[in-house]
Structure formats: structure tokens, C-alpha cells
Amino acid sequence: MNTITNxxxxxxxxxxxxxxxxxxxxxxxxxxxMKEGKHLDNAVANVVANAMKDWAVEKGATHFTHWFQPMTGITAEKHDSFITPTNDGRVILEFSGKELIQGEPDASSFPSGGLRATFEARGYTAWDPTSYAFIKDKTLCIPTAFCSYGGEALDKKTPLLRSMEAINRQAVRILKLFGDQNITSVKTTVGPEQEYFLVDKDLYxxxxDLIYTGRTLFGAKPPxxxxxxxxxxxxxxxxxxxFMDDLNQSLWKLGVLAKTEHNEVAxxxxxxxxxxxxxxxxxxxxxxxxxxxQRIAKKHGMICLLHEKPFAGVNGSGKHNNWxxxxxTGKNxxxxxxxxxxxxxxxxxxxxVIKAVDDYQDLLRISVASxxxxxxxxxxxxxxxxxxxxLGTELTDILDSIEKGEQYGTKEKELWKVGVHILPRFPKDTTDRNRTSPFAFTGNKFEFRMLGSSDSIACTNMMLNTAVAESLRQFADVLENATDFNETLHDLIQDTIKxxxxxxxNGNGYDExxxxxxxKRGLLNLKTxxxxxxxxxxEKNIKxxxxxxxxTETEIHARYEIILDNYSKTLNIEAVxxxxxxxxDLLPAFSAYTKQLSDTLLAKKEAAPGVDCSYEEEQIKKVSGLCGSMYQxxxxxxxxxxALVHREYDELEKAKYxxxxxxxxxxxxxxxADEIExxxxxxxxxxxxxxxLLFGVR
Structure with a gap:
């Protein structure tokens, strides 16, 4: 057996x-x-493409695809074989630099929020060289961005890449002010924890409801x-x-750093x-x-459910975005x-980060909306x-002392001042974890816990990167014009905290x-x-x-329309x-149960007049009443x-309805229905x- 490293x-x-x-x-x-975003000329691209093709063919690949992430929330791919015909009726295998760098899938049938009309079919995929190509199902998959003929982003990855560049620009400005001349680029990193359910395929x-919507629309709580x-x-x-072993092997082959697996709460x-x-x-x-x-679960006779709430009454599934x-230079x-x-x-x-989350709490909530x-x-x-x-008690106390200009702890005799006095050692695990907090500091990262399990993490990180980039831009503008850097830095941090x-x-987010x-604090409570x-x-978010x-403003309005449309269509599918x-199924089954009770009642009375039939009589009344209520x-x-058919609604009004x-x-x-069950x-x-369903996998 191959080892993991092999x-x-x-x-x-x-x-x-x-x-x-x-x-x-x-x-x-x-x-x-890859590292600096420099242009790759065609001659170099041709060499790379040919080497990529030879490697893929040696590993059994017959096709290539530009693998992209449209606004559907899942991935998309159109496969083309490597074959090119020759004059003698045979074929050779070719893959050009042009085919590597750019593709042209049909853009008309993907969600566009009005950016594209059905008859305007042209769209482009562009290679993302910072993400390695890989082989899946005998196909060479090339990670790409996806845009329209007019250059508008039609995917989730393009804005993410733009946001990464935005935070890079502003973070490097800040670091240069601190004298870190060896730092030439800054990147955000993420470790997304993925929750999911496994149910028996035959039951599924x-x-x-599970087949069409991914969640149970009916179902009484089990004992x-x-x-x-x-x-x-x-x-x-x-x-x-x-299943987990099979999944790990498949992910490791694709370079995915699958690390931890365990049973969750439900x-x-x-x-x-x-x-x-x-x-x-x-x-x-x-x-x-x-x-x-989802694919490997089926091989093992199960179905993987990625819906955020497939079952009422037990935990839903999220995706914790560790950012x-x-x-x-490797510095966190x-x-x-x-x-x-x-x-x-x-x-x-x-x-x-504190300023970004406060200023753009609405965008972070939007980034997980579904x-x-x-x-x-x-x-x-x-x-x-x-x-x-x-932030935890200790770090919060430190920020409080900076805000008030007071000493922190008992050892420091002078007033605590940023850039002058040393911050007391702050071990990574000095605070407990808060599972009710949407955005928790966990030692050297923030854990954003609001994402749903089926979400792409692209939108959340795009919003987060951009919001933090704006905070850093404002900080850099102030510090670059400072006459006394340390004094200005101290005042800036103190003012931001205030x-x-x-x-x-740091308390219980579930408490009423x-x-x-x-x-009272002026925070938003956007429930749906x-x-x-x-x-x-x-205006502030568009800006x-x-x-x-x-x-662009056009792209923002398009995404707004897409999310609203998806919301309404999802609820419509569920309702239908x-x-x-x-x-x-249900009303006929409940009616059949009433008939069974009635037949039993009549049979008992005929067989033994005067026998106690209170169970059947009460059940008939109860189920019949509930059936009538369910019918209504x-x-x-x-x-x-x-009512939706007979009235005109705009997309927001429709979603609210x-x-x-x-x-x-x-x-x-x-x-x-659940009461009858x-x-x-x-x-x-x-x-x-x-x-x-919950206990069916043995």
C-alpha cells in the first residue's frame, strides 16, 4: 500500500x-x-501547456477542461479531448498555450443577474496560474476565472483574486512603514472546516424532499x-x-490538505x-x-448531505472559515x-480587522446569506x-488598557504605550473558545463560523479581504504622513479601539x-x-x-439580483x-390509516358488542381532525x-413574500403533518x- 507521502x-x-x-x-x-502576477508570453505558455499535456496523458488523461466556479455555487467544466486530426486520417495529441490560458464556454445559461442575455452566449475562462492544475476522472482540470464578453465577472473566483490583490497592496504599505523591506507580498490564508451528514442511500x-431540496420538509422528532x-x-x-479513508486518499492525491475527521454533534x-x-x-x-x-459517499451506499439544515431539531451544518x-517570509x-x-x-x-468587521458587518452577513x-x-x-x-478576556483587557491609557496588570508601573512597552506574553490558547461567536480570535487567526456547509468560501473571503484592505488603507494614509511614527501609531490604535x-x-451569543x-450598541440583526x-x-458598500x-457597480447589482432570485427559487422548489x-403521499396515507381504524372499530363492534373501542374512536376523531386541518x-x-402569479413583484418584494x-x-x-406522523x-x-435516516447507517 502506498504511504501518504507517496x-x-x-x-x-x-x-x-x-x-x-x-x-x-x-x-x-x-x-x-505565479508569485508576482507577471505576464506569461505565448512561447512560454506553449512549453508549459505541452509539458502539462504530456504529464496528464501519462497519467491516463484524455481530455482537458477549464474548471471554474460560476454563481451557481458549484463548479463547472466543459471537456475537450487532446486529439487533433492529421492528413493521413489519424490523430495526434496537442494542447497549446492559447488553450491553456483562455477558454470560451457558453456564458448564456449561467446566472448573470442581467449581465448577459440568452442570445449573448460568449464568455471566457482565464487560467489562474496560482492554483495548480490537477487530474480528475481522466481529465486535466485547469483552475480558471470566468467572465463575460464585456469583461464582467460571472464567477466567484475573479472577485476573490481581486480582493487578495487589494489586501496585498495595503498590507505591504503598512509593513514598509515598520521597516520590513524583505516583505514583498502578503496573502490571506484559510482553513475551512466542513460539516456534513451521511444517510443511507436506499432511504434517501x-x-x-431530500432528492429535490437537500433537506427534509416533513419529519417528526425521533425518540x-x-x-x-x-x-x-x-x-x-x-x-x-x-468512506472517510476513501475520501482522504482521493483528496490527498489532489493535494488537498485533509487533516482532521470526527463525528459531529448530531x-x-x-x-x-x-x-x-x-x-x-x-x-x-x-x-x-x-x-x-458526494461522489464517494455513493460508492459506499450513502448520500452526503451538505444542506445547512437537513433535519429539524438537531444541529445544522456549517463551515468554519479560519482566516x-x-x-x-512566512510571518503570521x-x-x-x-x-x-x-x-x-x-x-x-x-x-x-476589528474596524473592518464593525464597519462592514452587513457585508459579512450578506456573504453567508442563503x-x-x-x-x-x-x-x-x-x-x-x-x-x-x-477576543477573549486577556486580549480584551489589553485593548481596554490601551483605550483608557492605563497600565495593564500589576507589573508595569508606567502607562502602557504601543511601540514603547512590551505586550505581556499572549499564548495562543489563553482564552476559551466561544462557539456562539460569529467571528472569534483563536490565537493567531480568526474563525468566522457563520458560513453554511454548502457555501463557497469565495464570497466570505472576498468581503473580508476587501474590508480589511480598506482599514489598512486608511491606517497607511495616516501613518505615511506622521511626523512621529510611534506617537501617531499609538493614537491610531487607541482611537480605533474607542x-x-x-x-x-465575549459573552453568550444565544442569550436574549x-x-x-x-x-443598544447599534449592531445589525439581519435575521434572513x-x-x-x-x-x-x-452606497458605502458599493464604494x-x-x-x-x-x-464594479454593475457586478454588485448583478450579484444582488442573483442571490435574491436564487432565494425565491429555492423556496418555490421547496413549497412545490x-x-x-x-x-x-401523506394525505392518502393518513386517510388510509383512518380507514384502517374505522374498519377495526366496526369489526370489533360486530364481533363483540359493548367491547371497549375508545382507542379507535379517539384516534379516528384525532387523525380525522388533523387530516382536515392538513388539507386546509x-x-x-x-x-x-x-398569489405570486396574479401580482407583479420586484425581486426583493418577491423574496420577502x-x-x-x-x-x-x-x-x-x-x-x-408531523403531528399525525x-x-x-x-x-x-x-x-x-x-x-x-439519522440512525440508518450501521
């Missing part, structure tokens, strides 16, 4: 493969392109859920362990966590991880140091919809008192997607994204699925959908129940 990266055209297969000068020029195939906390970190079942729930890597590569890897999870900032800018110089720098970058995540936020270990930051400390909250406290989306097109050249299940709720849901009217009608229908004959219930 297997890792074997399906990736990585640096070691490039060194071995490319001429030295070609390799050097490609490295300049009998649930239309046992997660109350005993016996699943969390528990022994992994053999079938699940086999029955049938699990987690995979990777090691940190550069943000755009981490984004690619997370998309691959989700795709392979940090690193330099080309969010790690406290040992000298006044290092700690002043750490505090400045810390304050940049119909699925609306079910999850604020319940069962997911953070609330109010964005706040957890103005933005409202975003820091926090909702009231957050409102329709609540937060209008902030996307606020941020356009000034840093991350999105509910109606289909209620009318074709079904009609109510139908009517709420029909789905959230208030349609969503409420869906909940009303489910409550009654709890009292009826299990054999007559038409679908696998929650107990089957």
Missing part, C-alpha cells in the same frame, strides 16, 4: 512536477507569473436525537470510516478539517472536497510577538445572525439579553436573506468594493415539493403560491422517518 499530490501538476518537466528558464518565468431514494451528546467525537462507524453528522493554505487554493480545494464527498494573514501578522515592534504591528493588524443558512443561524451551536467578535469596541462581545444589548440583501447595494477594484408530497393547510400553501407568506404556510403544513401506524407512513 500518494500526496500525485494527481497535481505542482511545483515539483514543474521543476522536473519544464526547462529552467520556462520554470523561472512561470514562477514569476425514498424521500422526495432519541442528540440529547446524550454521545455522537460527538464518538467511535466512527465502520461504514463511515471506510447523529449522522461529521466533519473534515484541512490545514491552512492560500485563500484561492483553499477555495478550489473546498469545492473539490464537497464534490468528492489569517501571512507574508512571503495575526500572531502576537515578543518585542515592542512585533506587538505594535500585531495590534495594528488586529485593529484593522435560504438554507437562514434555518441554521442562531440555533444548535450556529452563531446568531448578529455579527460580533470574540470607535469600534462595540463589535467586541445579547439581542437587546446589540441593538431578504433582510440583509438590500445592504449589498448601499468599498469599487474603489478597491474588487467588483411539499405540496406534491402532501397531496400524493395544503390549500393555504397552494393559495400563497398562486416567500419569506413571510410562503415560508409560514410551509411551516403551518409541516406542523400538522407521531400518532399513526408506522407501517403506513410513506417515507423513511427521522429515526431511520
Amino acid at each position: 500518494v500526496f499530490g500525485t494527481d497535481v501538476f505542482n511545483d515539483s512536477v514543474m521543476k522536473a518537466r519544464l526547462p529552467k528558464e520556462t520554470y523561472r518565468q512561470l514562477q514569476r507569473t 431514494d425514498k424521500r422526495p 432519541k436525537g442528540q440529547e446524550l451528546d454521545d455522537h460527538y467525537f464518538g467511535t466512527i462507524k465502520s461504514k463511515v470510516a471506510a 447523529p449522522a453528522q461529521h466533519e473534515l478539517a484541512p490545514i491552512f493554505t492560500t485563500t484561492n487554493i483553499a477555495t478550489d480545494h473546498n469545492q473539490l472536497t464537497m464534490e468528492l464527498m 489569517s494573514i501571512s507574508t512571503n 501578522l495575526l500572531e502576537p510577538g515578543d518585542t515592542p515592534h512585533e506587538n505594535a504591528q500585531f495590534l495594528l493588524f488586529l485593529c484593522a 435560504a438554507g443558512n437562514d434555518h441554521r443561524l442562531g440555533a444548535n451551536e450556529a452563531p446568531p445572525a448578529i455579527v460580533s467578535m470574540f 470607535k469600534h469596541k462595540r463589535i467586541i462581545f 439579553s445579547w439581542v437587546q444589548e446589540a441593538e 436573506t431578504p433582510d440583509c440583501l438590500p445592504y449589498y447595494i448601499n 468599498l468594493l469599487t474603489e478597491h477594484k474588487v467588483l 415539493t411539499m405540496l406534491d408530497m402532501a397531496k400524493k 393547510k395544503t390549500k393555504g400553501l397552494e393559495e400563497s403560491l398562486m 416567500y419569506r413571510t407568506e410562503v415560508f409560514q404556510a410551509m411551516n403551518d403544513l409541516r406542523i400538522v 407521531n400518532v399513526m401506524d408506522r407501517k403506513l407512513y410513506p417515507y423513511p422517518n427521522y429515526g431511520d
Whole structure:
């Protein structure tokens, strides 16, 4: 059996493969392109493409594809073979630099928010040389950005790459002021923890709601859920362990740094966590991880559910975005140091993040907005919809002492001053973790816990990078004009803490008192997607994204429209699925149960007049009453959908209508149906129940 070290990266055209297969000068020029963004001329591109093709063909590849991430939230690929015909009726295998650098998929059928009309089909994919090509299913996959004929971004990766450049520019400005001349580039790094559910495939195939929507639209709570906390970190079942092993092997071959795996809190729930890597590569890897999870689960007779809330009453699934900032010299800018110089720098970058999260809390909330995540936020270990930051007691006390100009602790006799006095040692694990905090400092990184499990991490990191870039830009503008750097630095940090400390909250985010406290502080509580989306097109947010050249105003409005449209369509699919299940399966099953009770009642009375029939009589009355109520709720849901047909709505009005009217009608229908399930004959219930699904994988 191959060891991990022998297997890792074997399906990736990585640096070691490039060194071995490319001429030295070609390799050097490609490295300049990857690290510095230098233009790669056609002659060099041709050499790289040919070497890439030869390597891929040796590994069994027959096709290549530009692998991109449209606004659907999943990946897209169009496969072309390497074959080129010859004059003698045969073929040769070719792959040109032009084909490597640019592709032309049809752009008309992807979500564009009005950027493209159906008859305007042309779109372009452009190679992202900072993310390695890889082989998947005998196809050479080339990570790319995706844009329209007019140059507008139609994907999630292009703005992410732009945001990485924005924070790089501003962070390097700051570091030069600290005298760090060896630092030429700064990159954000991410380690996204991925939660998911595994259910038995045979059971899944009998649930239309799971098939069409990814979550259960009906289902009563089973006798046992997660109350005993016996699943969390528990022994992994053999079938699940086999899946995890297969998944790890596949991910390692693709260079994905899969590190940690364990059972999560809810029955049938699990987690995979990777090691940190550069943000755009981490984004690619997370998309691959989700795709392979779903594919490999089927090989093992299971289905991987990535919906944020596939089951009511137990934990939903999130994706914890562990974010940090690193330099080309390997320095983590969010790690406290040992000298006044290092700690002043750490505090400045810390304050940049604090300011960014406070100033752009609305954009961070928008970055995780979806119909699925609306079910999850604020319940069962997911953070609330109010964005706040957890720093821990010790670091918060240090910031308080800076703000007030007071000494920190008992050892320092003079007033604490940034850049003059040393920051007390601040070990990475000096504070407890706060699972209710949306944005928590964990020693040398921030853990943003609001993402849903099916989300691409691109949007969140694009927003976060850009917001922090803006803080750093403002800081650099002040410091570059300072007559006394240390004095100005101290005042800048002190002023930032005073103005933005409202975003820091170390308490219980689930406590109702926090909702009231957050409102007093002026923090936003945007509970649903329709609540937060209008902030996307606020003037301050448009200014941020356009000034840093991350999105144009046109692209911002397009994404606003896309997310609203997706929200409404998601709820519509769910509502129509509910109606289909209620009318074709559930109501007939409940009626059949009533008939069974009635037949039993009549048979008993005929066989033994005067015998006690109270069970049957009471059940008939109860189930019949509930069936009548369910029928009315079904009609109510139908009517709420029909109302959309007879009235014109703009996209925001439509989304709000789905959230208030349609969503409420869906909940009303489910409550009654689940109540009947709890009292009826299990054999007559038409679908696998929650107990089957949550405990069905043996």
C-alpha cells in the first residue's frame, strides 16, 4: 500500500512536477507569473501547456477542461479531448498555450443577474496560474476565472483574486512603514472546516424532499436525537470510516490538505478539517472536497448531505472559515510577538480587522446569506445572525488598557504605550473558545463560523479581504504622513479601539439579553436573506468594493439580483415539493390509516358488542381532525403560491413574500403533518422517518 507521502499530490501538476518537466528558464518565468502576477508570453505558455499535456496523458488523461466556479455555487467544466486530426486520417495529441490560458464556454445559461442575455452566449475562462492544475476522472482540470464578453465577472473566483490583490497592496504599505523591506507580498490564508451528514442511500431514494431540496420538509422528532451528546467525537462507524479513508486518499492525491475527521454533534453528522493554505487554493480545494464527498459517499451506499439544515431539531451544518494573514517570509501578522515592534504591528493588524468587521458587518452577513443558512443561524451551536467578535478576556483587557491609557496588570508601573512597552506574553490558547461567536480570535487567526456547509468560501473571503484592505488603507494614509511614527501609531490604535469596541462581545451569543444589548450598541440583526440583501447595494458598500477594484457597480447589482432570485427559487422548489408530497403521499396515507381504524372499530363492534373501542374512536376523531386541518393547510400553501402569479413583484418584494407568506404556510403544513406522523401506524407512513435516516447507517 502506498504511504501518504507517496500518494500526496500525485494527481497535481505542482511545483515539483514543474521543476522536473519544464526547462529552467520556462520554470523561472512561470514562477514569476505565479508569485508576482507577471505576464506569461505565448512561447512560454506553449512549453508549459505541452509539458502539462504530456504529464496528464501519462497519467491516463484524455481530455482537458477549464474548471471554474460560476454563481451557481458549484463548479463547472466543459471537456475537450487532446486529439487533433492529421492528413493521413489519424490523430495526434496537442494542447497549446492559447488553450491553456483562455477558454470560451457558453456564458448564456449561467446566472448573470442581467449581465448577459440568452442570445449573448460568449464568455471566457482565464487560467489562474496560482492554483495548480490537477487530474480528475481522466481529465486535466485547469483552475480558471470566468467572465463575460464585456469583461464582467460571472464567477466567484475573479472577485476573490481581486480582493487578495487589494489586501496585498495595503498590507505591504503598512509593513514598509515598520521597516520590513524583505516583505514583498502578503496573502490571506484559510482553513475551512466542513460539516456534513451521511444517510443511507436506499432511504434517501425514498424521500422526495431530500432528492429535490437537500433537506427534509416533513419529519417528526425521533425518540432519541442528540440529547446524550454521545455522537460527538464518538467511535466512527465502520461504514463511515471506510468512506472517510476513501475520501482522504482521493483528496490527498489532489493535494488537498485533509487533516482532521470526527463525528459531529448530531447523529449522522461529521466533519473534515484541512490545514491552512492560500485563500484561492483553499477555495478550489473546498469545492473539490464537497464534490468528492458526494461522489464517494455513493460508492459506499450513502448520500452526503451538505444542506445547512437537513433535519429539524438537531444541529445544522456549517463551515468554519479560519482566516489569517501571512507574508512571503512566512510571518503570521495575526500572531502576537515578543518585542515592542512585533506587538505594535500585531495590534495594528488586529485593529484593522476589528474596524473592518464593525464597519462592514452587513457585508459579512450578506456573504453567508442563503435560504438554507437562514434555518441554521442562531440555533444548535450556529452563531446568531448578529455579527460580533470574540477576543477573549486577556486580549480584551489589553485593548481596554490601551483605550483608557492605563497600565495593564500589576507589573508595569508606567502607562502602557504601543511601540514603547512590551505586550505581556499572549499564548495562543489563553482564552476559551466561544462557539456562539460569529467571528472569534483563536490565537493567531480568526474563525468566522457563520458560513453554511454548502457555501463557497469565495464570497466570505472576498468581503473580508476587501474590508480589511480598506482599514489598512486608511491606517497607511495616516501613518505615511506622521511626523512621529510611534506617537501617531499609538493614537491610531487607541482611537480605533474607542470607535469600534462595540463589535467586541465575549459573552453568550444565544442569550436574549445579547439581542437587546446589540441593538443598544447599534449592531445589525439581519435575521434572513431578504433582510440583509438590500445592504449589498448601499452606497458605502458599493464604494468599498469599487474603489478597491474588487467588483464594479454593475457586478454588485448583478450579484444582488442573483442571490435574491436564487432565494425565491429555492423556496418555490421547496413549497412545490411539499405540496406534491402532501397531496400524493401523506394525505392518502393518513386517510388510509383512518380507514384502517374505522374498519377495526366496526369489526370489533360486530364481533363483540359493548367491547371497549375508545382507542379507535379517539384516534379516528384525532387523525380525522388533523387530516382536515392538513388539507386546509395544503390549500393555504397552494393559495400563497398562486398569489405570486396574479401580482407583479420586484425581486426583493418577491423574496420577502416567500419569506413571510410562503415560508409560514410551509411551516403551518409541516406542523400538522408531523403531528399525525407521531400518532399513526408506522407501517403506513410513506417515507423513511427521522429515526431511520439519522440512525440508518450501521
